[in-house]
Amino acid sequence: MKTERRNGGKAERGEGLATGKQLAEYRRKRDFGRTAEPRGGRRRAARKLQYVIQKHAASHLHYDLRLELDGVMKSWAVPKGPSLDPSVKRLAMEVEDHPIEYNQFEGTIPKGEYGGGTVMVWDRGTYTYGGEDDAEPVEALRRGYQKGDFKFRLDGDRLKGSWVLVRTRRGDPRRPQWLLIKHRDDSAEPGSEVVEEYQTSAATGRTMDEIAAGRKPRRRRGART
Ligand code: MN
Numbered sequence: 580m581k582t583e584r585r586n587g588g589k590a591e592r593g594e595g596l597a598t599g600k601q602l603a604e605y606r607r608k609r610d611f612g613r614t615a616e617p618r619g620g621r622r623r624a625a626r627k628l629q630y631v632i633q634k635h636a637a638s639h640l641h642y643d644l645r646l647e648l649d650g651v652m653k654s655w656a657v658p659k660g661p662s663l664d665p666s667v668k669r670l671a672m673e674v675e676d677h678p679i680e681y682n683q684f685e686g687t688i689p690k691g692e693y694g695g696g697t698v699m700v701w702d703r704g705t706y707t708y709g710g711e712d713d714a715e716p717v718e719a720l721r722r723g724y725q726k727g728d729f730k731f732r733l734d735g736d737r738l739k740g741s742w743v744l745v746r747t748r749r750g751d752p753r754r755p756q757w758l759l760i761k762h763r764d765d766s767a768e769p770g771s772e773v774v775e776e777y778q779t780s781a782a783t784g785r786t787m788d789e790i791a792a793g794r795k796p797r798r799r800r801g802a803r804t
Pocket of ligand 1: 635637641643656694
Protein backbone atom coordinates (compact mmCIF):
# COMPACT_ATOMS: atom_id res chain seq x y z
CA MET A 580 0.00 0.00 0.00
CA LYS A 581 1.30 3.38 -0.94
CA THR A 582 1.82 5.96 1.74
CA GLU A 583 -1.05 8.38 1.63
CA ARG A 584 -0.07 12.01 1.56
CA ARG A 585 -1.72 13.28 4.65
CA ASN A 586 -2.01 16.93 5.43
CA GLY A 587 1.03 17.30 7.60
CA GLY A 588 1.33 20.64 9.34
CA LYS A 589 -1.04 22.32 6.96
CA ALA A 590 -4.12 20.64 8.36
CA GLU A 591 -4.81 23.51 10.73
CA ARG A 592 -5.29 25.85 7.80
CA GLY A 593 -7.64 23.38 6.18
CA GLU A 594 -5.35 22.61 3.29
CA GLY A 595 -5.20 19.19 1.82
CA LEU A 596 -4.98 17.16 -1.32
CA ALA A 597 -7.73 14.90 -2.54
CA THR A 598 -6.44 11.41 -3.13
CA GLY A 599 -7.59 9.28 -6.05
CA LYS A 600 -9.18 6.95 -3.52
CA GLN A 601 -11.34 9.68 -2.01
CA LEU A 602 -12.80 10.56 -5.41
CA ALA A 603 -12.98 7.02 -6.84
CA GLU A 604 -16.76 6.71 -6.49
CA TYR A 605 -17.32 10.19 -7.87
CA ARG A 606 -15.25 9.33 -10.97
CA ARG A 607 -16.68 5.85 -11.44
CA LYS A 608 -20.20 7.26 -11.80
CA ARG A 609 -19.30 9.78 -14.50
CA ASP A 610 -18.13 9.73 -18.11
CA PHE A 611 -15.90 12.82 -18.36
CA GLY A 612 -15.97 12.55 -22.14
CA ARG A 613 -19.67 13.39 -21.96
CA THR A 614 -20.20 15.63 -18.95
CA ALA A 615 -18.54 19.00 -18.34
CA GLU A 616 -18.29 18.30 -14.59
CA PRO A 617 -14.66 18.37 -13.34
CA ARG A 618 -12.73 15.16 -12.91
CA GLY A 619 -10.94 16.56 -9.88
CA GLY A 620 -7.19 16.72 -9.57
CA ARG A 621 -4.58 17.13 -6.92
CA ARG A 622 -5.43 20.73 -6.47
CA ARG A 623 -4.32 22.43 -3.32
CA ALA A 624 -7.24 23.58 -1.30
CA ALA A 625 -7.85 27.24 -0.57
CA ARG A 626 -6.81 28.69 2.76
CA LYS A 627 -10.31 29.10 4.04
CA LEU A 628 -12.59 26.10 3.89
CA GLN A 629 -14.97 26.37 0.96
CA TYR A 630 -18.71 25.96 1.03
CA VAL A 631 -21.25 25.71 -1.78
CA ILE A 632 -24.89 24.81 -2.27
CA GLN A 633 -25.89 23.79 -5.79
CA LYS A 634 -29.52 23.66 -6.88
CA HIS A 635 -29.83 20.56 -9.02
CA ALA A 636 -32.82 19.78 -11.22
CA ALA A 637 -32.11 16.07 -11.68
CA SER A 638 -34.91 13.47 -11.75
CA HIS A 639 -35.96 15.14 -8.47
CA LEU A 640 -35.09 18.74 -7.68
CA HIS A 641 -32.75 18.98 -4.71
CA TYR A 642 -30.01 21.12 -3.20
CA ASP A 643 -26.47 19.75 -2.87
CA LEU A 644 -24.73 21.05 0.24
CA ARG A 645 -20.94 20.71 0.03
CA LEU A 646 -18.43 21.49 2.78
CA GLU A 647 -14.70 21.20 2.23
CA LEU A 648 -12.82 18.87 4.54
CA ASP A 649 -9.39 17.27 3.99
CA GLY A 650 -9.12 18.16 0.33
CA VAL A 651 -12.59 17.12 -0.84
CA MET A 652 -16.11 18.48 -0.64
CA LYS A 653 -18.18 16.41 1.81
CA SER A 654 -21.59 16.31 0.15
CA TRP A 655 -25.24 15.93 1.10
CA ALA A 656 -28.32 15.99 -1.12
CA VAL A 657 -31.01 18.02 0.64
CA PRO A 658 -34.37 17.44 -1.12
CA LYS A 659 -36.07 20.55 0.31
CA GLY A 660 -32.96 22.69 0.67
CA PRO A 661 -31.86 24.62 3.77
CA SER A 662 -34.27 26.43 6.08
CA LEU A 663 -33.49 29.45 8.26
CA ASP A 664 -36.20 28.34 10.69
CA PRO A 665 -34.53 26.60 13.68
CA SER A 666 -37.64 24.48 14.28
CA VAL A 667 -37.30 22.89 10.83
CA LYS A 668 -35.19 19.75 10.31
CA ARG A 669 -34.28 19.10 6.70
CA LEU A 670 -33.37 15.60 5.51
CA ALA A 671 -29.83 15.53 4.08
CA MET A 672 -28.67 12.34 2.38
CA GLU A 673 -24.92 11.93 2.37
CA VAL A 674 -23.49 11.30 -1.09
CA GLU A 675 -19.99 10.68 -2.42
CA ASP A 676 -17.20 13.20 -1.83
CA HIS A 677 -16.82 15.69 -4.69
CA PRO A 678 -13.69 17.49 -5.93
CA ILE A 679 -13.17 21.06 -4.73
CA GLU A 680 -13.34 22.32 -8.34
CA TYR A 681 -16.94 21.13 -8.40
CA ASN A 682 -17.83 24.33 -6.54
CA GLN A 683 -17.39 26.24 -9.81
CA PHE A 684 -19.65 23.92 -11.76
CA GLU A 685 -22.80 25.46 -13.16
CA GLY A 686 -24.41 24.11 -16.29
CA THR A 687 -26.25 21.12 -17.57
CA ILE A 688 -25.24 17.49 -17.12
CA PRO A 689 -26.39 15.62 -20.26
CA LYS A 690 -29.57 13.59 -20.04
CA GLY A 691 -28.86 9.93 -19.39
CA GLU A 692 -25.60 10.70 -17.58
CA TYR A 693 -25.30 10.37 -13.83
CA GLY A 694 -27.21 13.27 -12.23
CA GLY A 695 -28.41 14.47 -15.64
CA GLY A 696 -30.06 17.91 -15.38
CA THR A 697 -29.32 21.57 -14.69
CA VAL A 698 -27.02 22.69 -11.86
CA MET A 699 -27.02 26.22 -10.38
CA VAL A 700 -24.55 27.65 -7.87
CA TRP A 701 -27.26 28.71 -5.42
CA ASP A 702 -24.92 29.89 -2.67
CA ARG A 703 -21.18 29.89 -2.05
CA GLY A 704 -18.63 31.16 0.38
CA THR A 705 -16.49 29.86 3.18
CA TYR A 706 -17.19 28.17 6.47
CA THR A 707 -15.61 27.48 9.83
CA TYR A 708 -16.17 25.19 12.76
CA GLY A 709 -19.33 26.19 14.61
CA GLY A 710 -18.98 24.54 18.00
CA GLU A 711 -17.34 25.39 21.30
CA ASP A 712 -13.94 23.76 20.88
CA ASP A 713 -12.13 26.49 19.00
CA ALA A 714 -8.55 25.42 19.79
CA GLU A 715 -8.27 22.96 16.89
CA PRO A 716 -11.08 23.97 14.54
CA VAL A 717 -10.27 21.63 11.65
CA GLU A 718 -9.74 18.71 14.01
CA ALA A 719 -13.05 19.60 15.69
CA LEU A 720 -14.74 19.54 12.29
CA ARG A 721 -13.29 16.08 11.55
CA ARG A 722 -14.42 14.78 14.92
CA GLY A 723 -17.87 16.29 14.48
CA TYR A 724 -18.22 14.70 11.07
CA GLN A 725 -17.15 11.30 12.40
CA LYS A 726 -19.43 11.53 15.43
CA GLY A 727 -22.38 12.58 13.31
CA ASP A 728 -22.70 15.96 15.06
CA PHE A 729 -21.20 18.33 12.51
CA LYS A 730 -21.42 21.96 13.67
CA PHE A 731 -20.40 24.67 11.25
CA ARG A 732 -20.73 28.40 10.65
CA LEU A 733 -21.40 29.66 7.13
CA ASP A 734 -20.19 32.86 5.56
CA GLY A 735 -21.93 32.58 2.22
CA ASP A 736 -23.33 35.19 -0.15
CA ARG A 737 -26.81 34.23 1.08
CA LEU A 738 -26.56 31.92 4.07
CA LYS A 739 -24.82 32.97 7.27
CA GLY A 740 -24.56 31.81 10.81
CA SER A 741 -24.35 28.49 12.54
CA TRP A 742 -25.90 25.19 11.55
CA VAL A 743 -25.64 21.54 12.48
CA LEU A 744 -25.83 18.31 10.54
CA VAL A 745 -26.93 15.44 12.79
CA ARG A 746 -26.51 11.88 11.54
CA THR A 747 -29.49 9.57 12.03
CA ARG A 748 -29.57 5.78 12.03
CA ARG A 749 -31.74 5.69 8.96
CA GLY A 750 -30.64 4.81 5.47
CA ASP A 751 -27.80 2.72 4.08
CA PRO A 752 -24.91 2.78 6.61
CA ARG A 753 -22.55 3.77 3.79
CA ARG A 754 -24.90 6.57 2.75
CA PRO A 755 -26.41 7.74 6.03
CA GLN A 756 -29.25 10.18 6.38
CA TRP A 757 -28.58 13.36 8.33
CA LEU A 758 -30.76 16.25 9.45
CA LEU A 759 -29.76 19.81 8.59
CA ILE A 760 -30.85 22.28 11.29
CA LYS A 761 -30.34 26.02 11.69
CA HIS A 762 -29.13 27.11 15.10
CA ARG A 763 -30.85 29.98 16.89
CA ASP A 764 -28.73 33.03 16.18
CA ASP A 765 -28.93 36.41 14.46
CA SER A 766 -29.28 34.85 11.03
CA ALA A 767 -32.19 32.56 12.01
CA GLU A 768 -35.56 33.52 10.51
CA PRO A 769 -38.50 31.56 11.85
CA GLY A 770 -41.16 30.98 9.22
CA SER A 771 -38.99 32.00 6.27
CA GLU A 772 -38.44 29.95 3.13
CA VAL A 773 -35.03 30.97 1.86
CA VAL A 774 -34.96 28.59 -1.11
CA GLU A 775 -38.04 30.35 -2.51
CA GLU A 776 -36.53 33.76 -1.88
CA TYR A 777 -33.50 33.25 -4.13
CA GLN A 778 -34.25 31.95 -7.62
CA THR A 779 -31.03 32.99 -9.36
CA SER A 780 -27.41 31.85 -9.37
CA ALA A 781 -25.11 33.40 -6.76
CA ALA A 782 -22.33 33.12 -9.36
CA THR A 783 -23.94 34.30 -12.61
CA GLY A 784 -27.34 35.76 -11.75
CA ARG A 785 -29.05 33.28 -14.08
CA THR A 786 -32.28 31.39 -13.44
CA MET A 787 -32.46 27.61 -13.87
CA ASP A 788 -34.14 28.09 -17.28
CA GLU A 789 -31.40 30.49 -18.39
CA ILE A 790 -28.67 28.07 -17.33
CA ALA A 791 -30.47 25.24 -19.14
CA ALA A 792 -30.67 27.42 -22.27
CA GLY A 793 -26.95 28.26 -22.03
CA ARG A 794 -27.60 31.99 -21.67
CA LYS A 795 -24.59 34.19 -20.93
CA PRO A 796 -23.87 35.09 -17.29
CA ARG A 797 -25.56 38.31 -16.14
CA ARG A 798 -22.37 39.44 -14.47
CA ARG A 799 -18.76 38.47 -14.31
CA ARG A 800 -18.15 35.13 -12.65
CA GLY A 801 -16.69 35.65 -9.23
CA ALA A 802 -18.43 38.99 -8.66
CA ARG A 803 -20.10 39.15 -5.28
CA THR A 804 -23.55 40.54 -4.69
MN1 MN B 1 -27.18 16.47 -6.97
